[in-house]
Amino acid sequence: MASISHAITATTNPYLNLPHPAQTRSSILRLSHSNSRRVIKNVGVFAEHSNSTSTSAIDFNDPDWKIKFQQDFESRFRLPHITDIFPDSPPIPSTFCLKMRTPIGKNIPGHYSLDEEWHGYINNNDRVLLKTINYSSPKSAGAECIDPNCTWVEQWVHRAGPREKIYYKPEEVKAAIVTCGGLCPGLNDVIRQIVITLEIYGVKKIVGIPFGYRGFSDKELTEVPLSRKVVQNIHLSGGSLLGVSRGGPGVNDIVDTLEERGINMLFVLGGNGTHAGANAIHSECCKRLLKVSVIGVPKTIDNDILLMDKTFGFDTAVEEAQRAINSAYIEAHSAYHGIGVVKLMGRSSGFIAMQASLSSGQVDVCLIPEVPFNLHGPHGVLRHLQYLLEMKGSAVVCVAEGAGQNLLQNTNAKDASGNIVFGDIGVYIQQETKKYFKEIGVHADVKYIDPTYMIRACRANASDGILCTVLGQNAVHGAFAGYSGISVGLCNTHYAYFPIPEVISHPRLVDPNSRMWHRCLTSTGQPDFI
Numbered sequence: 346m347a348s349i350s351h352a353i354t355a356t357t358n359p360y361l362n363l364p365h366p367a368q369t370r371s372s373i374l375r376l377s378h379s380n381s382r383r384v385i386k387n388v389g390v391f392a393e394h395s396n397s398t399s400t401s402a403i404d405f406n407d408p409d410w411k412i413k414f415q416q417d418f419e420s421r422f423r424l425p426h427i428t429d430i431f432p433d434s435p436p437i438p439s440t441f442c443l444k445m446r447t448p449i450g451k452n453i454p455g456h457y458s459l460d461e462e463w464h465g466y467i468n469n470n471d472r473v474l475l476k477t478i479n480y481s482s483p484k485s486a487g488a489e490c491i492d493p494n495c496t497w498v499e500q501w502v503h504r505a506g507p508r509e510k511i512y513y514k515p516e517e518v519k520a521a522i523v524t525c526g527g528l529c530p531g532l533n534d535v536i537r538q539i540v541i542t543l544e545i546y547g548v549k550k551i552v553g554i555p556f557g558y559r560g561f562s563d564k565e566l567t568e569v570p571l572s573r574k575v576v577q578n579i580h581l582s583g584g585s586l587l588g589v590s591r592g593g594p595g596v597n598d599i600v601d602t603l604e605e606r607g608i609n610m611l612f613v614l615g616g617n618g619t620h621a622g623a624n625a626i627h628s629e630c631c632k633r634l635l636k637v638s639v640i641g642v643p644k645t646i647d648n649d650i651l652l653m654d655k656t657f658g659f660d661t662a663v664e665e666a667q668r669a670i671n672s673a674y675i676e677a678h679s680a681y682h683g684i685g686v687v688k689l690m691g692r693s694s695g696f697i698a699m700q701a702s703l704s705s706g707q708v709d710v711c712l713i714p715e716v717p718f719n720l721h722g723p724h725g726v727l728r729h730l731q732y733l734l735e736m737k738g739s740a741v742v743c744v745a746e747g748a749g750q751n752l753l754q755n756t757n758a759k760d761a762s763g764n765i766v767f768g769d770i771g772v773y774i775q776q777e778t779k780k781y782f783k784e785i786g787v788h789a790d791v792k793y794i795d796p797t798y799m800i801r802a803c804r805a806n807a808s809d810g811i812l813c814t815v816l817g818q819n820a821v822h823g824a825f826a827g828y829s830g831i832s833v834g835l836c837n838t839h840y841a842y843f844p845i846p847e848v849i850s851h852p853r854l855v856d857p858n859s860r861m862w863h864r865c866l867t868s869t870g871q872p873d874f875i
């Protein structure tokens with residue numbers, strides 16, 4: 346019961362309402378720029394999954410602090426399970442067995458075969474190590490330390506995969522899939538794998554909810570029946586078979602609909618906002634004593650979900666982004682005093698801009714939300730562009746959409762989900778660059794490329810295709826294992842389940858003190874712009 350109430354409490358402070366982690370971390374943190382709300386030097390940073398409860402509670406003078414930390418960690422990462430509210434729910438042998446003697450669809454309800462020799466199941470006590478570097482000093486690049494001495498503390502999370510015992514009879518399952526937020530390469534791949542895996546378990550009733558959470562309330566939007574046949578080739582195109590949306594109904598309305606339609610497994614594909622919604626749905630189902638498993642699959646092209654190596658669609662985005670950078674480079678390089686500006690997605694986090702800059706090797710200036718910069722002034726970007734034109738005749742700037750928002754006028758606008766609508770930093774840089782060179786009487790040919798929606802609409806590349814496959818399958822295994830209010834992700838090359846509040850307490854950010862950002866700076870050769 347404890348973990349369910351923990352999850353319910355956490356639901357009330359989802360992503361949007363939580364204070365930024367920098368405000369909640371202990372005094373071993375320091376801000377590296379006084380005007381930055383985000384840039385945190387990792388001098389003894391309490392690991393990125395920390396939240397207000399645990400950081401403020403640690404007394405490092407207590408000789409048992411490490412044990413207490415680990416106990417607290419274990420309880421925070423305990424996965425909510427349907428037996429928390431239905432203790433008498435009987436487990437049954439899994440119907441997921443790859444040694445099938447009958448074709449899929451011919452399972453006899455109530456008849457479950459158990460192959461004693463097959464060792465393909467995950468033990469509930471299997472764990473994955475969350476942090477793999479033992480930092481010897483808080484001054485090590487990217488150090489994430491719990492205490493000022495950087496004491497090594499093992500932190501284990503739950504291994505994802507099929508369990509030997511399951512908590513749903515496939516013939517009693519009605520599973521629904523919904524895709525919310527913005528598009529992301531790989532959505533169709535995940536939908537496809539969820540459907541295929543559900544069928545392998547023996548589920549017959551599988552539906553898609555059209556256009557995100559909106560599909561739960563809009564009477565004109567009807568469920569889409571899904572089967573292996575329907576989804577067979579959907580991964581060959583980008584977008585989402587089911588459509589996406591922002592905004593939509595409240596949690597109570599969604600759970601009313603789940604009850605009315607008899608949906609007892611819900612697979613939710615989306616980012617931070619969607620996951621906050623999924624956790625709220627899970628909590629409301631617990632409150633109403635409904636036996637429903639709500640499983641999230643993190644979808645964010647921005648790669649801004651905590652604790653995961655990467656989210657699906659990110660690799661594809663980087664690959665596509667570097668094509669745009671290459672075009673900007675060719676334009677800039679072919680023009681007299683050419684400057685190419687490319688804007689990439691990244692509302693809070695500059696992962697796409699950083700990785701695409703690194704992979705292309707053609708970027709001179711990479712600007713991300715986590716690192717403040719000035720455009721004007723002796724150390725500003727424009728002065729550096731002037732230097733680049735003098736030295737090599739052309740320059741390429743790659744900027745993430747959330748970068749430099751302090752330089753723009755606040756739009757005060759919000760989208761249907763409550764996300765702030767940003768001003769266009771790409772257009773601003775283009776205009777200011779043109780103005781600057783005109784004023785100093787130096788010719789500059791500025792070309793601006795905004796490939797953002799082209800990148801998002803792509804189909805997943807091979808590595809994302811594989812990631813989506815594993816995530817989709819593991820989402821179904823998690824539901825049959827009886828978990829709810831969880832999300833699935835890649836953790837140090839293994840797959841793990843996380844309680845939703847732990848992955849959305851704040852957006853994952855590029856650490857300006859990390860080796861990766863330093864590598865990016867080495868590659869571009871750019872100075873500090875402050």
Ligand SMILES: Nc1ncnc2c1ncn2[C@@H]1O[C@H](COP(=O)(O)OP(=O)(O)OP(=O)(O)O)[C@@H](O)[C@H]1O
Pocket residue numbers: 359360361525526527528557558559590591592593615616617618619620621622623625644645646761762764
């Ligand atoms: N705090 C919240 N609680 C409940 N539901 C939420 C919350 N925040 C957002 N949602 C709902 O989740 C859905 C998607 O949210 P949002 O538009 O923020 O996209 P996202 O999941 O963060 O994905 P993206 O990475 O594309 O922004 C919307 O339907 C929105 O109403």
Ligand SMILES: O=P(O)(O)OC[C@H]1O[C@](O)(CO)[C@@H](O)[C@@H]1O
Pocket residue numbers: 526527528616645646647690691692746760
């Ligand atoms: O224009 P839309 O659909 O609101 O999406 C834009 C947002 O989507 C994201 O890619 C996240 O999915 C952000 O980087 C961006 O701000």
Ligand SMILES: [Mg+2]
Pocket residue numbers: 526616617618
């Ligand atoms: Mg979001």
